Amino acid sequence: MVEKELGQGNEEKAVLVAAGEDRQIPELSRLAQTLGLEVVGELEQVRRDPVGYVGRGKREELGELVEATGAGLVVTDDELSPSQTRVLEKASEATVVDRTLLIIRIFEAHARDAASRLEVELAELSYRLPRVRGGYRALSRLGGGGVTTRGPGEQQLEYDRRVIRQRMERIRRRLGEERAARTVRGARLKSEGPPRVTLVGYTNAGKTTILNALSGEQRSSADRLFETLETTTRLVSASHGHSRNGVAVVRPDFVLTDTVGFIRKLPTQLVHSFASTLEASSGADVVVLCADASSEHVEEEIQTVKSTLSETLLEADGDGESRQETILCLNKADVVPEDRRRALMMRYPEAVFMSAIRYAGPLLDAVNDRLARSRVRVRLLIPHAEHGLVSPLYEHAEIHERNDTAQGIEMDVTLAEPQARRYAHYTIA
Ligand SMILES: Nc1nc2c(ncn2[C@@H]2O[C@H](COP(=O)(O)OP(=O)(O)OP(=O)(O)O)[C@@H](O)[C@H]2O)c(=O)[nH]1
Ligand SMILES: [Mg+2]
Numbered sequence: 252m253v254e255k256e257l258g259q260g261n262e263e264k265a266v267l268v269a270a271g272e273d274r275q276i277p278e279l280s281r282l283a284q285t286l287g288l289e290v291v292g293e294l295e296q297v298r299r300d301p302v303g304y305v306g307r308g309k310r311e312e313l314g315e316l317v318e319a320t321g322a323g324l325v326v327t328d329d330e331l332s333p334s335q336t337r338v339l340e341k342a343s344e345a346t347v348v349d350r351t352l353l354i355i356r357i358f359e360a361h362a363r364d365a366a367s368r369l370e371v372e373l374a375e376l377s378y379r380l381p382r383v384r385g386g387y388r389a390l391s392r393l394g395g396g397g398v399t400t401r402g403p404g405e406q407q408l409e410y411d412r413r414v415i416r417q418r419m420e421r422i423r424r425r426l427g428e429e430r431a432a433r434t435v436r437g438a439r440l441k442s443e444g445p446p447r448v449t450l451v452g453y454t455n456a457g458k459t460t461i462l463n464a465l466s467g468e469q470r471s472s473a474d475r476l477f478e479t480l481e482t483t484t485r486l487v488s489a490s491h492g493h494s495r496n497g498v499a500v501v502r503p504d505f506v507l508t509d510t511v512g513f514i515r516k517l518p519t520q521l522v523h524s525f526a527s528t529l530e531a532s533s534g535a536d537v538v539v540l541c542a543d544a545s546s547e548h549v550e551e552e553i554q555t556v557k558s559t560l561s562e563t564l565l566e567a568d569g570d571g572e573s574r575q576e577t578i579l580c581l582n583k584a585d586v587v588p589e590d591r592r593r594a595l596m597m598r599y600p601e602a603v604f605m606s607a608i609r610y611a612g613p614l615l616d617a618v619n620d621r622l623a624r625s626r627v628r629v630r631l632l633i634p635h636a637e638h639g640l641v642s643p644l645y646e647h648a649e650i651h652e653r654n655d656t657a658q659g660i661e662m663d664v665t666l667a668e669p670q671a672r673r674y675a676h677y678t679i680a
Pocket of ligand 2: 459
């Protein structure tokens with residue numbers, strides 16, 4: 252049997268199949284729709300079947316449903332083994348696309364910059380590698396065409412696998428170089444820059460909308476899953492803020508980073524696509540965990556984000572800067588019914604409730620509070636050789652006194668605690 256590619260012929264109609272206690276047909280349906288598929292049927296089963304994902308009886312039912320609806324695609328809520336895929340394709344006589352391939356295709360469609368495209372390609376290749384059989388069309392992209400027209404002999408398959416591995420190796424190298432460059436830029440920001448705030452959260456929670464609201468940017472936000480596939484950093488300056496009760500508040504500027512959204516059952520092949528998201532959150536002074544308060548599964552979504560972050564942050568750089576603040580931001584309050592809203596406020600008493608499309612001020616206040624709460628007054632002695640460290644202080648700190656001495660520039664300043672930590676080397680009694 253020859254595998255077909257997504258989105259051909261009548262392959263815009265899909266039947267969804269979800270098995271297992273943790274199945275979520277509505278989310279799978281949104282994923283499918285994000286890719287432009289029309290969902291024409293749904294089938295669920297409590298238990299996953301090792302042979303064909305769903306049991307024999309359900310598979311027969313699936314075949315009938317596919318025939319009745321004219322669907323060309325079957326989309327499953329979990330990643331399948333190659334043999335499960337074959338069993339399901341045989342039973343349904345349709346192309347089977349599992350959750351992993353579906354998400355990879357969405358990432359592919361939404362990747363905008365060169366790095367995200369490489370990350371997605373790497374994900375697709377590692378998904379494909381154990382599934383290579385004769386006649387897989389996607390290979391033609393690698394070998395400049397023609398690869399798939401040859402026979403599916405063992406030698407050919409070995410050749411295909413080798414081509415894939417070589418390509419993966421080259422992509423990994425390229426991404427490694429970019430990562431190194433990012434680290435250098437990051438280190439500079441870290442020592443000199445204003446405090447860093449990072450937005451993380453489930454896909455579609457409203458992160459980009461929040462970035463736009465706070466920074467006056469116009470990044471693309473849309474009611475699609477995985478709209479953002481790259482991290483963006485913007486300066487939020489005090490002038491965008493608002494004074495409380497007309498009293499001018501001394502506030503440091505901060506840089507705000509928008510990141511790639513998470514999802515439950517995240518395909519492991521896509522870890523590279525989250526590298527910069529994870530770097531941005533491990534390096535942040537304040538992490539804002541955004542959640543869609545109107546989602547029926549908001550608790551689980553918050554938990555998914557927390558556990559994905561903590562699993563990966565455990566391995567993050569141990570430079571001792573672990574005093575990270577987290578703010579939970581429950582967004583889309585405008586579409587949350589009153590009783591649900593009260594329940595969530597009880598459940599998350601510390602959370603900031605707001606609607607980013609109406610007014611993101613409450614979050615700005617919370618961030619500024621965290622940053623201001625920790626403002627400290629210190630005396631610094633900055634050697635003349637490092638006078639470049641002085642000018643950031645004029646931008647982000649309150650200067651009480653400055654004396655240029657023989658040893659260096661002596662300064663008495665008040666600044667945000669995260670920033671003070673960066674100047675710890677230069678503190679004097
Ligand atoms: N009703 C309502 N909709 C909102 C609010 N904030 C964002 N949205 C909508 O939610 C959808 C997703 O918003 P995005 O800002 O793209 O979400 P995101 O977290 O960046 O999503 P990804 O980039 O896909 O991870 C868009 O249609 C927004 O207009 C809000 O406060 N209220
Ligand atoms: Mg976004």
